[in-house]
Amino acid sequence: MFAAPDTPMTAEEEQLYTEAVHVANIPTLLMVLVQLTGEMHWLEEPYRPRRQAGLGDNDTGGLRPEHQQEVREAALEAMTAWRQGRPVALADPDPELLVKMLHVAMDEDIPDLYGPFTKSQLGEQPVGTAPIDVPEGFNAIVIGAGVSGICAAVHLQAAGIPFEILERNRDIGGVWLENTYPGAGVDTPNHLYSFSFVQYDWPEFFALRDDLWGYLGHVVDQFDLRPTIALNISVETAEYREVEQDWKVTTRSADGTVEVRTANVVISGAGIFNPPVSPKIDGIETFAGPSFHTAQWRDDVSLEGKRVAIVGNGASCMQIAPLIQDQVESLTI
Numbered sequence: 001m002f003a004a005p006d007t008p009m010t011a012e013e014e015q016l017y018t019e020a021v022h023v024a025n026i027p028t029l030l031m032v033l034v035q036l037t038g039e040m041h042w043l044e045e046p047y048r049p050r051r052q053a054g055l056g057d058n059d060t061g062g063l064r065p066e067h068q069q070e071v072r073e074a075a076l077e078a079m080t081a082w083r084q085g086r087p088v089a090l091a092d093p094d095p096e097l098l099v100k101m102l103h104v105a106m107d108e109d110i111p112d113l114y115g116p117f118t119k120s121q122l123g124e125q126p127v128g129t130a131p132i133d134v135p136e137g138f139n140a141i142v143i144g145a146g147v148s149g150i151c152a153a154v155h156l157q158a159a160g161i162p163f164e165i166l167e168r169n170r171d172i173g174g175v176w177l178e179n180t181y182p183g184a185g186v187d188t189p190n191h192l193y194s195f196s197f198v199q200y201d202w203p204e205f206f207a208l209r210d211d212l213w214g215y216l217g218h219v220v221d222q223f224d225l226r227p228t229i230a231l232n233i234s235v236e237t238a239e240y241r242e243v244e245q246d247w248k249v250t251t252r253s254a255d256g257t258v259e260v261r262t263a264n265v266v267i268s269g270a271g272i273f274n275p276p277v278s279p280k281i282d283g284i285e286t287f288a289g290p291s292f293h294t295a296q297w298r299d300d301v302s303l304e305g306k307r308v309a310i311v312g313n314g315a316s317c318m319q320i321a322p323l324i325q326d327q328v329e330s331l332t333i
Helices: 011-023 026-037 065-083 095-106 114-122 147-159 209-222 315-324
Strands: 140-143 163-166 233-241 246-253 258-263 265-268 307-309 330-332
Touching (some): 011 065, 026 065, 026 095, 095 114, 140 147, 140 258, 147 163, 147 209, 147 265, 246 265
Parallel strands (some): 140 163, 307 330
Antiparallel strands (some): 246 258
């Protein structure tokens, strides 16, 4: 849990806290109270939530109105005290307590194995890979410097295995480098869409492209990975050689230079969104206007006053459409 800012609490913040607590989910507030205060009676009657019938957020937890009000008042007091400098009582709950908290909050049995998993998701954890004895000359190649490639590199580094990252683009970031369309971002909360070993002070609950790309750069710099990354290098083939028991990797640089590298291990972090897939549309070759995939967004094309069609109604469409609807003459999805 992040430390509170070391600045005085403003009147605007006090009002924001009050309004937020007034509408907050009661089972969630109970868990916040346990962690902020260390007081375990919030896990007992009469505050234990009851699972409600049907689907829903169970915002009241089934508590009586007077007990809901008691929880809200206590939570506001605890959160305000934290904001004013009081340390978190249980900043790093152990797995056993986390299982109990989940059990109470959800009113269902939670297997013990969820304790370590939840702990790794909630707070910044060590990389978790111990150094190993590496045979002389043993090395690895990682393809791609996006989310997967960076994660692999961090663990290889922790294990003490020499490695090189080959990235075809001009910079790190993978999908978050390439996708620059309006509204590009995640639809997964950022406390989940981040590495367990590098927490971050996200400016939004669902971060946009620039913040996501910045986060990956932050991770690369924190682990000093840039010296291991070869940019503008595309992998053309990777062939395993049985006799030598290694990989023969053929690469091509941006200037056309072809090289052959060898490695004992090849890890592909090339992703599943490369290259973009565009549908076959009859007559598209005769279309006179600009046509491009969202993953290859053209900033040089103005949409002002244009009749625009978006093919597909997935996540990228739902992110783009609200941001361009007031610019265009018409929008057809």
